[in-house]
Amino acid sequence: MALKISNTLSGRKEDFVTIEPGIVTMYVCGVTVYASSHIGHAMSALTFDVIRRYFEYRGYTVRHVVNFTDIDDKIIKRANDEKVDWKSITERYIKEYLDWMDALNVKRATVYPRATEEVDGIIAAIQTLVERGNAYPATNGDVYFRALSQPNYGALKHQSPDELNAGARIDIDEAKENPLDFALWKAAKPGEPSWTSPWGEGRPGWHIECSVMAMRYLGPQIDVHGGGADLIFPHHENEIAQSENLTGERPFVRYWAHNGLLQAKLVDPDTGKASVEKMSKSLGNTLSVGKLLEMGDPDMLRMFVLGSHYRNPLTYTDESFDVAFKSLERIKSVFSPRENWGDPSSNTGKAEATAALEQATGAARTGFEAAMDDDFNTPAAIARLFDLVREINKGRDTGASGAALYAARETLAELGGVLGLRMKELPVSSGSQDVEPFVKLLVDLRKELKTAKQYQLADRVREGLKDLGVKLEDRPDGTTWKFEK
């Protein structure tokens, strides 16, 4: 069965065929490093992490490029506010971003290029465009690209230049020939960090960096280009215009993949009215990745994100993670060392139960692949994982062989791993580790009470701990406990 992927450019699902057999070139827009990333940024990273992992599961080698925009107005402002060098700002947030992505189990990209380390290439590209007459230095020192020099301008957004112009609300920049033109090079104001160029001191515009880096690290044409849906216009539209103008090759990108945006509740401080809007630093309805990591198992966010299709918008609520945590726990409990999963090398077991489990294991893989082949349908893929969890638990209870149980659990771990879920690491609830010895003491004490059939007292211990947020479970081979709100 063929892998299908939706393409923003064509507006439909297409068969996935790479330029070079066996290799996927993928460019994903990273973040502008002027502040801490929020879980909306993480959502995008997680989305493309899963897409990448599935390509690899399907046998592709993936060349994965994620850029850092490390120079722009906000970075300069931040540096001025803190009275530090702009570079110390970007270094701080790049390191933080990478640390956080590691914690979220996002695979490292092949390359993380930075705009300021690609300035020579950017200037060369702009020069080519200017020489060709498709870009022009303006009176204010900026260099602009003539958007309409590309005949297909607007194709990604599915709007004609006329429609794009008609919709424009912004004041027309005097220096531009046409309001759709966009900056390739921005002239430096006094005191701003700058690089020397044929058009004077300045810095690269935002759009050109991605074109130049994508071409440098992946070639004139690439397979997949990803990013948040908010980047479709103008950022990605402009990338297409520049890149195709530079290389003369079309299409610049075979498959444009955009993830839906994370939304969050926002309460108006004046009216007290709540609304749901895109999670955004400027709106102030964000949850930073750092905060999330303090909340417990980082896989929670992944589970939450993967629970809806990547193209659809997703709304974050306070309860989101409770549900995600519970479902995560349901899956991961299959790897609990406290359950009796039998001897992996034992083929003895009830034939019927063993056969049913083996059948279910195969069906889970088939169903998982079919779901993922269909434009990375992770909600459907996860549903197949839940089916397998049920069959594994059933197999354990009905006497399937140790070997079949082991194989089924390994399959679950492998498929979960394709989604980036750390299946064999038990879910970590939030809660203080300091209380562990005290809880252990109480659990041991309660065991003695149970042995002595002092059930009333044993139950008092359990109830008391529950009120304190510690939940006890008596399993066949002992008592487990965990934090629970």
Next chain:
RNA sequence: GGCGACGUAGCCAAGUGGUAAGGCAGAGGUCUGCAAAACCUCCAUCCAGCGGUUCGAAUCCGCUCGUCGCCUCCA
């Protein structure tokens, strides 16, 4: 204002022409000292509303209502 996306059970969410996956919550049952977990059963005659096409539509078309996004930095 222009363009686009979406609207499925109490909640989250798959399903793009053949008669509604999965998770959470809820109800009943098995097991257990009890509870929890696990397992079994139940839980949308119906997919925002109204028309239309079709033997047949949640799925296609039109209109209405609602939500969100982009058009400005943005994952």
